[in-house]
Amino acid sequence: MSQEKSAIKKIRATGAMREVMAEYFAELDEAAKTGSEKIAWCTSVGPAELLRSFGFLVYFPENHGALLGATRMAADLIPAATAAGYSPEICSYLTSDVGSYLSKTTPLTRAFGMESVPKADVLVYNTNQCRDVQDWLGFYEREWGVPMLGIQTPRSVGDLSDAIVGGLIEQHKALIPHLEEISGRKFDIDRLREVMASSHRCTQLWREVLRLATHRPSPITFFDCTIHMGPAVVLRGEERAERYYEVLIAELEERIADGVGAVDDESLRFYWEGMPVWGKLRDHAEQFAGHRACVVASTYCNSWIFDALEYADPFEGMARAYTEIFIVRSEDFKQGYMESMVRDYAIDGIIFHDAKTCPNNSNNRYGLPLRLREQIGTPFVVIDGDLNDLRLYSEEQARTQFEALVEQLQEQPA
Amino acid sequence: MNDPLYCGVDVGASSTKLVLLDQSREVRGHSIRRSGVDYAATARACLDEAIGAAGAEAGQVRRTVSTGYGRRNVDFSDDTRTELHCHGVGCYHHFPSAITIVDIGCQDNKIIRLDESGRRVDFKMNRKCAAGTGAFLEEIALRLDVELEELERLASSTTEAVRLNSFCTVFASTEILSHLRRGEPLANLIRGAFASVVNRVAEMDRLDGEVVLTGGVVAHNPTTAEIFADKVDGEVKVPPDPQFSGALGAALTALAQEEKNA
Numbered sequence: 104m105s106q107e108k109s110a111i112k113k114i115r116a117t118g119a120m121r122e123v124m125a126e127y128f129a130e131l132d133e134a135a136k137t138g139s140e141k142i143a144w145c146t147s148v149g150p151a152e153l154l155r156s157f158g159f160l161v162y163f164p165e166n167h168g169a170l171l172g173a174t175r176m177a178a179d180l181i182p183a184a185t186a187a188g189y190s191p192e193i194c195s196y197l198t199s200d201v202g203s204y205l206s207k208t209t210p211l212t213r214a215f216g217m218e219s220v221p222k223a224d225v226l227v228y229n230t231n232q233c234r235d236v237q238d239w240l241g242f243y244e245r246e247w248g249v250p251m252l253g254i255q256t257p258r259s260v261g262d263l264s265d266a267i268v269g270g271l272i273e274q275h276k277a278l279i280p281h282l283e284e285i286s287g288r289k290f291d292i293d294r295l296r297e298v299m300a301s302s303h304r305c306t307q308l309w310r311e312v313l314r315l316a317t318h319r320p321s322p323i324t325f326f327d328c329t330i331h332m333g334p335a336v337v338l339r340g341e342e343r344a345e346r347y348y349e350v351l352i353a354e355l356e357e358r359i360a361d362g363v364g365a366v367d368d369e370s371l372r373f374y375w376e377g378m379p380v381w382g383k384l385r386d387h388a389e390q391f392a393g394h395r396a397c398v399v400a401s402t403y404c405n406s407w408i409f410d411a412l413e414y415a416d417p418f419e420g421m422a423r424a425y426t427e428i429f430i431v432r433s434e435d436f437k438q439g440y441m442e443s444m445v446r447d448y449a450i451d452g453i454i455f456h457d458a459k460t461c462p463n464n465s466n467n468r469y470g471l472p473l474r475l476r477e478q479i480g481t482p483f484v485v486i487d488g489d490l491n492d493l494r495l496y497s498e499e500q501a502r503t504q505f506e507a508l509v510e511q512l513q514e515q516p517a
Numbered sequence: 518m519n520d521p522l523y524c525g526v527d528v529g530a531s532s533t534k535l536v537l538l539d540q541s542r543e544v545r546g547h548s549i550r551r552s553g554v555d556y557a558a559t560a561r562a563c564l565d566e567a568i569g570a571a572g573a574e575a576g577q578v579r580r581t582v583s584t585g586y587g588r589r590n591v592d593f594s595d596d597t598r599t600e601l602h603c604h605g606v607g608c609y610h611h612f613p614s615a616i617t618i619v620d621i622g623c624q625d626n627k628i629i630r631l632d633e634s635g636r637r638v639d640f641k642m643n644r645k646c647a648a649g650t651g652a653f654l655e656e657i658a659l660r661l662d663v664e665l666e667e668l669e670r671l672a673s674s675t676t677e678a679v680r681l682n683s684f685c686t687v688f689a690s691t692e693i694l695s696h697l698r699r700g701e702p703l704a705n706l707i708r709g710a711f712a713s714v715v716n717r718v719a720e721m722d723r724l725d726g727e728v729v730l731t732g733g734v735v736a737h738n739p740t741t742a743e744i745f746a747d748k749v750d751g752e753v754k755v756p757p758d759p760q761f762s763g764a765l766g767a768a769l770t771a772l773a774q775e776e777k778n779a
Contacts, residue, residue, distance in 0.1 A: 506599050
């Protein structure tokens with residue numbers, strides 16, 4: 104099984120995406136330097152729509168975490184956070200970001216010419232993903248003396264009961280007086296509806312991007328998607344994000360029409376469960392492509408689809424949208440979700456990434472891989488690694504596991 | 518004697534193993550060396566040695582498949598396969614039935630399940646940790662100032678195994694030292710270290726059906742197979758030359774490829 108190093112096919116729209124992202128960061132930088140607009144820090148699946156309705160520019164520390172991972176700066180910066188009392192076993196987005204702050208260095212400087220992350224006027228979290236986000240923003244609350252607000256979401260949710268949704272609606276409404284005071288603006292429900300409508304359109308376009316990967320050959324890989332999801336994370340609720348995805352979809356449809364796959368001569372299709380290993384995106388993309396294998400679907404990229412944002416009551420829409428996502432749900436829900444993904448995307452095998460510092464995004468830990476295989480027969484591997492801390496990742500072990508799974512699938516009778 | 522030979526080379530983290538087969542699947546020569554730092558040179562030295570042992574000429578080697586962590590470093594290899602594949606093929610050659618293979622290597626462990634036709638059904642590798650591998654025993658030997666070759670003699674000299682609780686190689690070493698201070702006999706500690714390896718491996722996956730134990734640890738320390746059999750409450754089979762299972766599987770793969778292309 105000699106593996107040829109395969110070139111990654113560049114997506115033309117990448118240039119347009121970089122422009123949109125550069126514009127977004129330039130606005131944040133300007134606001135941070137001049138105080139022209141208020142800045143809210145928000146967790147990636149937090150109440151960003153509510154914050155935008157108050158006119159805040161919204162900054163997402165998780166996006167910074169991913170940049171620290173992708174630029175491979177994380178492992179050098181985490182020790183600064185560890186020395187400041189943050190365990191290397193907690194979220195490595197948190198530790199690399201705090202380490203970055205303490206070391207006064209950020210990838211935003213090289214990428215967008217920013218001296219530092221933009222200082223927040225308010226910090227807003229939602230624990231729908233994990234408790235670490237609260238502790239993460241808590242660091243900046245203490246550092247800057249700015250207010251921190253939050254939504255506490257239950258976890259391992261099966262059905263979204265009225266009681267759960269009702270409680271979350273109340274929590275969102277309780278933020279309003281604080282946000283009015285910090286922003287200096289009155290709450291405007293019509294503005295919130297506009298933002299949510301735009302956000303919903305954006306996430307539906309993002310869904311379409313991901314759905315195009317059901318085509319064989321797929322026009323896009325999971326590794327491409329982790330990059331191209333940027334606008335859906337940081338700019339949903341703004342029209343420019345919608346425009347970007349229209350451009351991307353057109354290009355992917357063109358690939359489909361021309362029979363061009365993201366991976367040449369695609370023969371195997373994989374599902375990636377869990378976080379990407381940000382510092383190894385390119386390596387992983389090349390490894391799979393070298394085996395004519397395409398990672399066509401993932402839990403991670405699908406977590407930015409929010410159907411409920413179109414609810415008539417915007418508060419119910421937010422409460423449901425931020426809670427319906429995979430990471431918040433019960434094991435039974437997760438199994439059902441993955442079974443349908445495996446069918447819809449014609450998946451041959453599943454890669455479970457056990458990210459050492461991200462237990463909530465590592466879904467191999469409670470027996471799900473074996474239950475899935477018993478139910479639908481899909482083979483899998485579990486790779487040990489981490490989203491950001493490459494000290495926790497063993498290159499050769501992961502490579503051997505990918506390759507062995509490919510071998511196993513190729514040995515299957517037709 | 519110009520009959521064609523088929524070469525399998527397994528470049529592991531600790532040692533490089535090479536097997537030469539003829540067309541009737543008989544082993545004609547084999548060789549083993551420390552992998553060292555220059556994998557390509559070590560593999561070539563193994564090849565020269567095995568060719569010499571077989572009384573053959575280099576030109577007789579028709580095809581080579583390499584495996585192991587250094588599989589891509591073998592400059593005379595025609596193809597590569599993972600260790601998972603090659604250990605499967607190598608063990609199935611000796612035990613052609615549905616088997617669960619447990620390979621305990623220097624730095625990693627594998628559990629490989631084959632169906633009756635020899636096709637791999639699934640596999641599992643150890644987590645990114647040396648606990649339960651040959652490296653653990655090397656560390657223990659170093660700490661206790663015992664030659665590696667002495668481990669088997671000591672472990673087989675007793676039936677008492679001191680229980681080691683730690684998952685971590687470094688902590689287990691510390692635990693052993695504290696037992697030593699309390700006057701525990703050295704042999705019981707070594708047998709305890711063997712049992713610790715077996716326990717770490719046994720918890721990797723369900724071990725049903727016929728179990729075949731292979732790899733360097735069992736090759737040098739047959740007592741691990743005895744402890745393993747107790748653990749799984751049944752018979753554990755060990756192929757001849759268990760350290761060469763991967764290289765044998767690679768050589769069999771080279772031969773199968775040649776036959777397929779013929």
